[in-house]
Each structure stands twice: as C-alpha cells, then as structure tokens.
Amino acid sequence: MSTPIVLPKLGFSMTEGTLADWLVADGAAVMQGQLLYSLESDKSIQDIEAPASGRLKILQAAGAAYPVGTKLGEIV
16 A cells, blocks of 8 residues: 655645655655655745655656645655
C-alpha cells in the first residue's frame, strides 16, 4: 500500500505552491517525520515532512508551481 504525497494548502487563500526542492532522492528510504521537500508559497518557504515511512517515489519535478492537491510523489 502506498501513501500519496500531495501539495498541502498552507493558507486560506493558497491555490498553488512551488515545489522548491526535494530534500530526499528518488528511491531513497524515508522515515515518517523526516523532511521531504521545500514548498514555496506567496508568503513563506516551508519544509514538509514525510507522512509515512517507506521508499520515496517522485512524480513531479522541483522548480515548478503546482495546484494545491497535486500528487507530488508517493511513499511505497
């Protein structure tokens, strides 16, 4: 079973965010709570934690803007 990694809504008016950087390589093992990626919004840059433990599968490239709710990757 996999756990999706989706772009979160960090503020009331947020409709999209920029995936600034993946902090873990594709295929690497991650632990729940480990920092996964940096998300840039209109007001701030935040590091987002892994929601589960497993192997990271990256689906979206860093450096692009995505709508809230976009599946960025998954943990399998």
